[in-house]
Amino acid sequence: MKILDFPSTTRTRVLAEKYGYDEFIVRRWFKFFGEDTIKIMETFEEGLPKYIRVNTIKIPEKELIKRLEVRGFRVDPTDIPYCYMVSNEPYSIGATPEYLMGYYYIMDKSSCVPPLVLAPKPGDLVVDLAASPGGKTTFLSMLMQNKGTVLAVEPQKERLQPLIDNVHRMGAMNVAVLNMDGRSIGKIREKVVGGVDKVLLDAPCTGEGIIHKDPSRKTDRDAKDLSFCSYLQKELILAAYDILKDGGELVYSTCSMAPEENEIVVDFLLEMRENVEVVEVEYGVEGLTIPELDLKWPEEIKKTRRLFPHIHRCSGFFIARIRKV
Structure with missing residues (x-):
């Protein structure tokens, strides 16, 4: 896998030193995003809002907002359904009885988008690859009104318990957890006549889009990490697409800013498979x-979408909606 890199300049060296980045990242961002690179870096330094996603399986939105207001919290609606920005937090939003009872999930605004784009219906058979810790899994269940089936696939044993705990806390009764490598998901194709209705692949990635949460990613991700992730993502997206029924849909997403993990992965799918529509x-x-x-x-890649911290006030994110026609 070819990883793009570009010549160093005085400007990229100065900015990398100023904000504590490996210059490899800064050089690439300037080529990809131009002058917006500085805005992205400044926004990461300033920090981003905290968000919650209401769980209507357990409580109506208006009732939850009232309960949080009584406790001194202020949460404001966003342009994303069910997602609210925490604008006043007298104590940790993760320490309320409502949180412990599963009335809401703390998740970035960007992470709320893939389940909404996938738009599963009650009764669908949905696969969520790389599912832990379960924010998107339980959102899918909510959108399906707890009807149908969500297969939550998680390859790492140590990440299973947080996933199971969140599924239980959020009251997601139509979720089955599978401990398996997502690249082997084709095994279920033999058990499901015609394939599955929907697949969500929020792929493992280098995580450049969450530097505001984990500043270590400014320096500990290099070309080798990009190459490893891109190769894995390509294997996963092929496996995800292949289990779809005709007319089924796949949403591919990452919290990476790197095109090798995003647009290039979708372009690879278009090259490797027929009947792919973005x-x-x-x-x-x-x-x-x-x-x-x-x-x-x-022209197909233009239909994919990016979320930027300085524009959308959330983690850097990529989303592609893909249909098997």
Whole structure:
């Protein structure tokens, strides 16, 4: 896998030193995002709001908001359904009885988007690959009104218990947890006649988009990490697509800023499989199609979407909606 890199300049060296980044990241961001790179870095330094996602399985939205207001919290609606920004937090939003009872989940606004884009219906068979800790899994269950089935796939044993705990806390009764490598998900194809209705693949990634949460990612991700993640993501997206029924849909997402983990992975799927349609997403801004990416399907890639911290006030994120036609 070719990882893009670009020449160093005095400006990239100065900015990398000022904000504590490996210059490898800064050089690339300037090529991909231009002057917005500085805005992205400044926003990460300033920090981003905290968000919660209401769990309507257990409580109506208005009732939850009233209960939080009584406790001194203020939560404001966002442009994302069920997602509220915490604008006043007298104590930890994760220390309320309502949180412990599963009335809401603490998750970034960006993470609320993939389940909404996938839009599962009650009665669907849905697969959530790399599911732990369960924010998106339980959101899928909520959108399905606890009807149908969500197969929550998690390969790492040490991440199973947090997933199971959150499934129980949120009252997601239609979720089955599978401890398996998502690349082996094709095994269920033999058990499901015609394939599954929907797949959510929030892929493991380098996490450049969550530097505001984990500043170590400024320096501890390099070309080798990008190459490893991109290879894994390509294997996962093929496995995810192959278990879909005709007319089924896949949402691919990451919290990475790197096109090698995003647009290039979707372009790879378009090259490797027939009958792939990229569907417009209503949130975010158009995916990257700069010539340096050497995309084979740029017009399709334009339908993918990115969320940026300085524009959308959330983690850096990528979303692609894909249909098997």
